[in-house]
Amino acid sequence: MVFKNPFGCGAMGVGLSNGDLPLAVLKNGCFATMSSIGLCEFDVNVRTYEDASKEAFIEEIERFQRSADDHLAELLAINVMGKLSNTPSLIKAAVDKGIKMIVYGAGLPNKLPEIVDDPSVNKVPIVSSADAAVLILRMWQRRYPLDGGTFIAPDAFILEGPLAGGHIGLTREQILHPEKYSLEIILGELLEAIRPYEQILGRKIPVIAAGGIWSGADIARFLSLGASGAQLGTRYLATYECPAKDNHKQSLIDLKAEDIVIIDSPVGLPGRVVRNEVVIKAEKNEVAIRCPYRCITTCKVKKAGFCIAHALKSTQKGALEDSLIFIGANGWRIDRIISVAELTEELIAGIEASPLTLPKERYI
Numbered sequence: 001m002v003f004k005n006p007f008g009c010g011a012m013g014v015g016l017s018n019g020d021l022p023l024a025v026l027k028n029g030c031f032a033t034m035s036s037i038g039l040c041e042f043d044v045n046v047r048t049y050e051d052a053s054k055e056a057f058i059e060e061i062e063r064f065q066r067s068a069d070d071h072l073a074e075l076l077a078i079n080v081m082g083k084l085s086n087t088p089s090l091i092k093a094a095v096d097k098g099i100k101m102i103v104y105g106a107g108l109p110n111k112l113p114e115i116v117d118d119p120s121v122n123k124v125p126i127v128s129s130a131d132a133a134v135l136i137l138r139m140w141q142r143r144y145p146l147d148g149g150t151f152i153a154p155d156a157f158i159l160e161g162p163l164a165g166g167h168i169g170l171t172r173e174q175i176l177h178p179e180k181y182s183l184e185i186i187l188g189e190l191l192e193a194i195r196p197y198e199q200i201l202g203r204k205i206p207v208i209a210a211g212g213i214w215s216g217a218d219i220a221r222f223l224s225l226g227a228s229g230a231q232l233g234t235r236y237l238a239t240y241e242c243p244a245k246d247n248h249k250q251s252l253i254d255l256k257a258e259d260i261v262i263i264d265s266p267v268g269l270p271g272r273v274v275r276n277e278v279v280i281k282a283e284k285n286e287v288a289i290r291c292p293y294r295c296i297t298t299c300k301v302k303k304a305g306f307c308i309a310h311a312l313k314s315t316q317k318g319a320l321e322d323s324l325i326f327i328g329a330n331g332w333r334i335d336r337i338i339s340v341a342e343l344t345e346e347l348i349a350g351i352e353a354s355p356l357t358l359p360k361e362r363y364i
């Protein structure tokens with residue numbers, strides 16, 4: 001899929017890249033990712049949680065499709081988290097609804113080509129290293145060969161670096177060593193590592209860079225380094241169209257750089273968040289919120305200082321005292337809430353003003 005602009009909005013769960021945000025982003029010529037995660041109320045019976053969450057996700061897709069024209073409806077991407085207990089069923093539900101792009105994060109998409117057997121559906125894994133990308137390519141090459149020596153391969157990769165908001169696929173140690181693991185460095189490594197597979201496939205595997213990308217100049221820099229596009233989260237969080245509550249958005253305007261920290265999420269990954277009371281309690285090994293759901297297969301329920309599902313649902317509701325507030329490392333730069341159109345114009349102007357030589361070919 002090729003969009004007018006080489007950037008767009010990443011998924012923001014729980015519920016923060018839903019509502020009117022994806023449509024506004026698509027209308028402005030950029031790719032947009034809807035989150036599939038935690039869209040139902042979490043106070044449903046634990047046993048019915050999986051069904052309730054799938055139904056709420058389907059309703060959200062249908063709501064989007066009612067407001068989008070057919071062309072835009074075809075362009076919507078949806079995001080799933082590999083660690084959720086009902087991931088395959090969410091993917092199948094989305095494909096049944098006509099979704100043509102599945103963005104798979106937080107886990108290796110070992111069986112994605114089996115779950116999605118429709119070749120017209122784009123399969124886009126999120127990775128944080130060249131090794132992870134090669135692991136996926138090798139696995140799919142072995143499991144899903146095609147005639148002529150090719151195989152079912154990812155349609156693109158999203159490469160999320162150490163400055164990203166939300167869960168991060170690097171270790172805490174790697175995040176703290178940007179001189180070895182910056183997005184620029186891991187992008188170069190990944191582009192080189194996937195080249196032999198591009199030769200086998202006879203096509204480009206576009207790479208979308210993500211994490212800490214703030215301005216058009218940043219996007220231009222990653223394009224000049226070989227990325228085919230850029231994915232932004234935090235910038236879209238601070239837009240009118242983002243369904244985050246006003247008190248949540250307002251709290252972001254007041255952030256200072258030191259308010260943004262890395263935590264060990266119960267999911268088993270580091271995450272970048274605002275250091276609020278929930279985080280401070282977790283740092284002291286106090287239990288702020290107990291888990292009632294068991295929705296994440298890798299959740300360290302007994303050790304967890306908070307239930308991440310409950311904490312993210314509270315963020316969606318604006319109950320900030322009970323929340324885990326995901327944010328990118330550059331979140332302290334938010335100084336006002338703007339429209340998606342204004343953000344898009346600002347980013348395009350920044351790309352156009354860049355003195356760097358940008359590739360002419362477009363792959364996303």
Ligand SMILES: Cc1cc2nc3c(=O)[nH]c(=O)nc-3n(C[C@H](O)[C@H](O)[C@H](O)COP(=O)(O)O)c2cc1C
Nearest residue numbers: 010011012013105164165166211212233234326328
């Ligand atoms: C509030 C928030 C929630 C996020 N939730 C998800 C998610 O559910 N799934 C996912 O794959 N990425 C998630 N991310 C990561 C974004 O999709 C994106 O890659 C990241 O925010 C890019 O970094 P940036 O915020 O510095 O632009 C989230 C990011 C934020 C800020």
